[in-house]
Amino acid sequence: MSGWDAEREDDVGLAAEYVLGLLDPAERSAAEDRLVEDPAFREMVRDWTEHFAALAEDIAPVTPPRDLQERVTRRLFPDERPAGLLQRLGVWPWLLGGLAAAGLAILALGPNLWTAQGTPDLTARIAAEDDSLVVQAAFDRETGRLEVERTAGTVPEGRDLELWLVHVDDNSTTSLGVLPRDAAGVIEVRADLIPQFEDNALAVSIEPLGGSPTGQATGPVVAIGPITGL
Amino acid sequence: MNSLTEIENMIARMAIGDRRALTALYEATSAKLFGVVLRVLDDRAEAEDALQEIFVKLWHNADRYRSNGLSPMTWLITVARNHAIDRLRARRSQRAAPIDEVIEVADGAPNPEEAVVAASVRGRIGDCLRTLPPDRADAIRRCYLGGEAYVDLAHRYDVPLNTIRTWLRRGLLKLRECLAS
Numbered sequence: 219m220s221g222w223d224a225e226r227e228d229d230v231g232l233a234a235e236y237v238l239g240l241l242d243p244a245e246r247s248a249a250e251d252r253l254v255e256d257p258a259f260r261e262m263v264r265d266w267t268e269h270f271a272a273l274a275e276d277i278a279p280v281t282p283p284r285d286l287q288e289r290v291t292r293r294l295f296p297d298e299r300p301a302g303l304l305q306r307l308g309v310w311p312w313l314l315g316g317l318a319a320a321g322l323a324i325l326a327l328g329p330n331l332w333t334a335q336g337t338p339d340l341t342a343r344i345a346a347e348d349d350s351l352v353v354q355a356a357f358d359r360e361t362g363r364l365e366v367e368r369t370a371g372t373v374p375e376g377r378d379l380e381l382w383l384v385h386v387d388d389n390s391t392t393s394l395g396v397l398p399r400d401a402a403g404v405i406e407v408r409a410d411l412i413p414q415f416e417d418n419a420l421a422v423s424i425e426p427l428g429g430s431p432t433g434q435a436t437g438p439v440v441a442i443g444p445i446t447g448l
Numbered sequence: 449m450n451s452l453t454e455i456e457n458m459i460a461r462m463a464i465g466d467r468r469a470l471t472a473l474y475e476a477t478s479a480k481l482f483g484v485v486l487r488v489l490d491d492r493a494e495a496e497d498a499l500q501e502i503f504v505k506l507w508h509n510a511d512r513y514r515s516n517g518l519s520p521m522t523w524l525i526t527v528a529r530n531h532a533i534d535r536l537r538a539r540r541s542q543r544a545a546p547i548d549e550v551i552e553v554a555d556g557a558p559n560p561e562e563a564v565v566a567a568s569v570r571g572r573i574g575d576c577l578r579t580l581p582p583d584r585a586d587a588i589r590r591c592y593l594g595g596e597a598y599v600d601l602a603h604r605y606d607v608p609l610n611t612i613r614t615w616l617r618r619g620l621l622k623l624r625e626c627l628a629s
Binding site: 272273279 | 467470471474478479480482483484486487496499500503504507516517518519521522525526528529530533572573574588589591592593595597598616617620621623624627
């Protein structure tokens with residue numbers, strides 16, 4: 219009887235050492251064999267695992283940095299680009315094709331947007347589906363100046379609105395920067411992006427202050443509009 | 449906080465390749481697991497790398513969860529803790545057997561009764577550790593969350609290396625007795 223008890227005590231200790239990671243490689247491998255063959259030992263290991271995990275349950279949660287989830291996704295699914303803006307927009311993509319073809323957006327532009335600069339080359343009306351947010355944009359290809367004016371809607375408290383160039387053919391996006399908190403302002407467009415404006419679209423998403431930390435939109439896309447020539 | 453059943457569902461859906469389940473699990477548990485990993489590694493950049501690797505691992509091993517008889521949070525915490533401990537030991541360049549693999553106590557189909565038992569064994573360890581001599585309780589915590597090995601404990605508690613194992617085991621058995629009562 220006492221022999222059995224001693225053996226059992228030995229196993230209880232061994233199971234705990236296994237879970238804590240105290241065994242040397244040979245002992246560990248022997249314990250792993252036991253796990254396969256010995257249900258009682260298996261149960262001891264499971265119980266210790268539960269008990270010790272409860273020690274970790276008392277540790278306060280810490281929110282990991284925002285881009286970490288994206289890093290996990292990129293690592294697991296490297297061939298796929300992050301969910302495109304247009305995929306997240308649901309029913310909106312029809313707007314792009316439809317409006318671009320008809321060139322209707324131009325009519326909605328406020329006339330004061332380009333008076334100072336003469337006539338812009340390209341324009342866009344970036345709007346929410348219900349027009350709760352509207353940003354007018356006028357682009358001068360020569361200088362790379364993109365004038366933006368928010369004519370409806372507000373910048374949410376503690377957030378920024380970020381402007382994206384959407385490549386309609388493959389849904390990829392490039393950040394053009396955070397929209398000014400004032401109603402109107404100018405965004406200087408990188409030279410290599412200037413040729414990419416024609417026939418594509420602009421979109422606005424809600425991002426943390428300072429803009430998306432990942433280079434892709436992380437918040438909801440709240441407005442979109444095609445870029446049209448005059 | 450999501451219920452354990454919800455977490456279990458997320459893991460089950462991950463096992464069949466549902467990426468939305470991975471997103472949901474990340475949202476539900478990443479802060480908890482990051483807290484654990486950060487405690488073990490005590491280095492933010494390293495903890496971030498570790499957490500990333502842990503979620504990759506959880507995705508790949510989700511199909512093995514159902515057979516191990518552990519409650520879902522225990523499984524997640526154990527994967528995270530073991531991974532962090534292995535990293536910590538690699539940093540200290542200790543030669544130790546990797547403990548990365550979470551046991552697979554394959555008993556076939558999941559058993560609801562077992563899950564209840566698993567849940568009922570939790571929660572008392574803090575109380576029971578307080579019934580041990582303080583150095584023993586401290587040593588056990590250091591093993592679990594600090595990755596310390598017998599040689600570290602012998603040094604820290606000034607116990608000869610050839611008796612440190614008996615010293616700790618006495619504590620573990622007493623702990624087990626309390627947990628079982």
